[in-house]
Amino acid sequence: MNARQQFGRAAEEAAARYLTQSGWRLLGRNVRIGRGELDIVARRGRVLAFIEVKARRTHTCGAPEDAVSSLKRRQVARLAELWLAARPWATDGIDDVRFDIIAVDSTAIPSTIRHLPAAFTCDR
Amino acid sequence: MLASIASEALSGLEGKPVQVEADVVAAAPAFYIVGLPDAAVQESRERVRAAIVNSAYAFPSRRITVNLAPADLRKEGPSFDLPIALAFLVATGQAADGCDGRGPLAAVGELGLDGTLRPVAGALALAESLRRRGVRGLILPAANAAEAALVRGLEVYPARTLAEAVTQLAAGGGAAAPPADLTALLGSPPAAGADFADIMGQEQVKRALEVAVAGAHNVLMSGPPGAGKTMLARRLPGIMPALTLNEAIEVTRIYSVAGLLAQDHALVTRRPFRAPHHTISSPGLVGGGGTPRPGEVSLAHLGVLFLDEFPEFRLSALEGLRQPLEDGEVTISRRLMSLTFPARIMLVAAMNPCPCGYLGDRDRDCTCPAHRVRQYGSRLSGPLLDRIDLRLEVPRVSPQDRRSGAHGEPSATVRARVSGARERQLARLAGTGAYANAHMGARHLRRLCTLEADATALLDRAYERLRLSARACDRVIKVAQTIADLEAAPTITAAHVAESLSYRNRSHHDR
Numbered sequence A: 001m002n003a004r005q006q007f008g009r010a011a012e013e014a015a016a017r018y019l020t021q022s023g024w025r026l027l028g029r030n031v032r033i034g035r036g037e038l039d040i041v042a043r044r045g046r047v048l049a050f051i052e053v054k055a056r057r058t059h060t061c062g063a064p065e066d067a068v069s070s071l072k073r074r075q076v077a078r079l080a081e082l083w084l085a086a087r088p089w090a091t092d093g094i095d096d097v098r099f100d101i102i103a104v105d106s107t108a109i110p111s112t113i114r115h116l117p118a119a120f121t122c123d124r
Numbered sequence B: 001m002l003a004s005i006a007s008e009a010l011s012g013l014e015g016k017p018v019q020v021e022a023d024v025v026a027a028a029p030a031f032y033i034v035g036l037p038d039a040a041v042q043e044s045r046e047r048v049r050a051a052i053v054n055s056a057y058a059f060p061s062r063r064i065t066v067n068l069a070p071a072d073l074r075k076e077g078p079s080f081d082l083p084i085a086l087a088f089l090v091a092t093g094q095a096a097d098g099c100d101g102r103g104p105l106a107a108v109g110e111l112g113l114d115g116t117l118r119p120v121a122g123a124l125a126l127a128e129s130l131r132r133r134g135v136r137g138l139i140l141p142a143a144n145a146a147e148a149a150l151v152r153g154l155e156v157y158p159a160r161t162l163a164e165a166v167t168q169l170a171a172g173g174g175a176a177a178p179p180a181d182l183t184a185l186l187g188s189p190p191a192a193g194a195d196f197a198d199i200m201g202q203e204q205v206k207r208a209l210e211v212a213v214a215g216a217h218n219v220l221m222s223g224p225p226g227a228g229k230t231m232l233a234r235r236l237p238g239i240m241p242a243l244t245l246n247e248a249i250e251v252t253r254i255y256s257v258a259g260l261l262a263q264d265h266a267l268v269t270r271r272p273f274r275a276p277h278h279t280i281s282s283p284g285l286v287g288g289g290g291t292p293r294p295g296e297v298s299l300a301h302l303g304v305l306f307l308d309e310f311p312e313f314r315l316s317a318l319e320g321l322r323q324p325l326e327d328g329e330v331t332i333s334r335r336l337m338s339l340t341f342p343a344r345i346m347l348v349a350a351m352n353p354c355p356c357g358y359l360g361d362r363d364r365d366c367t368c369p370a371h372r373v374r375q376y377g378s379r380l381s382g383p384l385l386d387r388i389d390l391r392l393e394v395p396r397v398s399p400q401d402r403r404s405g406a407h408g409e410p411s412a413t414v415r416a417r418v419s420g421a422r423e424r425q426l427a428r429l430a431g432t433g434a435y436a437n438a439h440m441g442a443r444h445l446r447r448l449c450t451l452e453a454d455a456t457a458l459l460d461r462a463y464e465r466l467r468l469s470a471r472a473c474d475r476v477i478k479v480a481q482t483i484a485d486l487e488a489a490p491t492i493t494a495a496h497v498a499e500s501l502s503y504r505n506r507s508h509h510d511r
Helices: A003-021 A070-086 B039-054 B078-091 B123-132 B142-148 B162-170 B182-186 B203-215 B229-234 B245-257 B282-286 B315-320 B322-327 B370-378 B382-386 B399-404 B411-429 B442-448 B453-465 B470-486 B494-505
Strands: A025-033 A036-044 A047-056 A096-105 A112-120 B002-011 B014-025 B030-034 B063-069 B105-107 B137-141 B155-159 B219-222 B304-307 B329-333 B338-342 B346-351 B390-393
Touching: A003 A025, A003 A036, A003 A047, A003 A096, A003 A112, A025 A070, A036 A070, A047 A070, A070 A096, B002 B078, B002 B123, B014 B078, B014 B123, B030 B039, B039 B078, B063 B078, B078 B105, B078 B137, B078 B162, B105 B162, B123 B137, B123 B142, B123 B245, B137 B142, B137 B162, B142 B155, B155 B162, B182 B245, B203 B219, B203 B229, B203 B346, B203 B390, B203 B411, B203 B470, B203 B494, B219 B229, B229 B304, B229 B346, B245 B338, B282 B315, B315 B322, B322 B329, B322 B382, B390 B494, B411 B442, B411 B470, B442 B470, B453 B470, B453 B494, B470 B494
Parallel strands: A047 A096, B002 B105, B030 B063, B105 B137, B137 B155, B219 B346, B219 B390, B304 B346
Antiparallel strands: A025 A036, A036 A047, A096 A112, B002 B014, B014 B063, B329 B338
């Protein structure tokens, strides 16, 4: 694993810790579906969230949450649909299904974490 | 999690029923609109989303599918914003549909991002169509309420915001707008403005225009520049009879669909006077476009369509006038639909006799080469000219008239005579669907117009001598009938026919 991958892995760890502390139950991490991967699938109360984690060490290319391109959004949405289709029971007791973004901003130490609930939907 | 709200789509001057269904489920979040929506309906998603959030309702992260049924009817425009928002709020349990057992309410309206309701086009036509289908009531933007309240037998529930619409729906119809007082709306005074008394001399032309307006006959005025053709035409609104209630509703329906209804005038109370520029396109004149819209001929329905510089209009536009002039309506066909707009107009056309304008003038010579004169006149086809009942020469004002500044009758006096003649026509034409002599069908003409023996004889002679077409002959009778109506004469005499013939024949454009 190279430095970049290590940095990404560390960011996902930070995001997972943050979610657990905020009362989320993690249903899956780095869920591979075909060639794609969902970073985190989590549940809290009646909400099910598919969470894309994005980290940045500098802002030269913009804030981390801006780095989730429309291509990436479409990919996450498609993978989530597949994940849900394979688990019809997953939405039992669920009202809202969301696509969230967790931005890990490491321009300063310690890193700051921003959670963007319902950051995007299948159609935009 | 499923809800449904009735709505209505506009198709020409008709409403078509549309059921707006919303399904909200816990699945990957998305907002889909299906059921043949066009771009404006797709954009409805963004307006609905913002309006809901800004009206302090929740927009949960779920999969929302909105279906506009029937799925084979193309849905256009922003008027589905309100029913979509209402169906969504009912499906998510944030609004109650309180219409149980009392018959559902329909809804139309465009939403602003802050949740305010904006007026939609064609509210009158939509309301009429809902009433015909037996729908109990309609929730609609407050700005459209006065217009929809013209329809008897439909409860009208105005709302200024999405929240007010939710309240109306929850109550199954809260506070209904009172039905409009139609006679009060109609009783507005005639257009003040330019008066016929301003025009010096031209007594013969004025008489002919009075006849034309009295029976809604088509007129072509030909004369040198500056003779007063445009001035005369512009004064026609002042002598036109008031709209009857039925006429006013017909005109209002068209203006409502075209989105031209003035905000503070629920009912159009004055006869239209449309004067498009001669560069107008054919669809602009007769109606058309991808989603067919009424053209100038329909906007002039039951009023005057004034075409100044008549031969300068595009040939396609001029020839497009043939069908409306004959049938009183325009049919526009598209791949998926065929729409009919009413177009019972009085055509008033004005032209110079030749390109230089002085052909046939008393004191000035025409400088046009003969072939140019021929070319100019030939832009007006026989079939088009055949539909014009009165062809008038408007000569230069004579020096005596100009010096004396002779003032004619004021418009109000002429208008009184015209109104009398129109009332006699309405009484005679009751049940035929026509409101003026010019619009009588051939069948009604035979039955309703009584010619005296010598009038018939004169007409027969004229038919042969002047080589009139059968249609022209009918039109001569119609104009003669109007002349008789102006005199309150019970039958058409030879004198009436003679005057009528004089208007038809007095032109050098006949070839």
